[in-house]
Amino acid sequence: MSIEACREKFKSFLADRSLRVTGQRMAIFDAAFSEDAHNTAEDLLDRARSIDESVSRATVYRTLPIMTESGLLREVDIGRNLKFYVANHDNQTQQAQVVCLDCDRIFEISAPFMEWYRNTVSSNLGLTPVAHRLQVHARCDIFRETGRCRHRN
Ligand SMILES: [Zn+2]
The missing domain is CATH 1.10.10.10 (Winged helix-like DNA-binding domain superfamily/Winged helix DNA-binding domain)
Structure with missing residues (x-):
């Protein structure tokens, strides 16, 4: 949009x-x-x-x-x-984040399975989902080797 x-x-x-x-x-x-x-x-x-x-x-x-x-x-x-x-x-609701712990950069990742997942696990419990969150917190491989995070500008 x-x-x-x-x-x-x-x-x-x-x-x-x-x-x-x-x-x-x-x-x-x-x-x-x-x-x-x-x-x-x-x-x-x-x-x-x-x-x-x-x-x-x-x-x-x-x-x-x-x-x-x-x-x-x-x-x-x-x-x-x-x-x-x-x-x-785009009124996107099915997002996950990957957070680089070495530079704090946040990457937005499309996660279309989240809709299915949240609905399924909630309805199995008789609940209606209103929000969800999926995040991966990660370390930078290059930072470990060279001391410089590749994601930092
Ligand atoms: Zn980084």
Whole structure:
């Protein structure tokens, strides 16, 4: 889905919840969609402020859950004190992550079997799945040999 289509989806999602389309909210949207990277809320605050300096931290922290609920952002938790957010152009829900422990880079991996897996294991227990997470935490082979992680820029 193009950024324009995502922007329209965000606006209609806000409208459906009787939330106003404000310059601040759209600056946060643009910050999140300007790069296909894993951003923390603070990263997005900095970038949103470079677009619209009136964006407040509170607005960022209120807007990110709305964007996550709309499916436009995916929240990625790799088990640290920080959550990461990644733009979700295609409403992708079947993702896994491989995290390089030598440089902290997060790779997004398509994991279509997750849909089947989560549904099967949940329904066998009489449960309906609402979220799932699959992550591999790994070490870099080249780092072990040379002291330089090949994933680091
Ligand atoms: Zn690495």
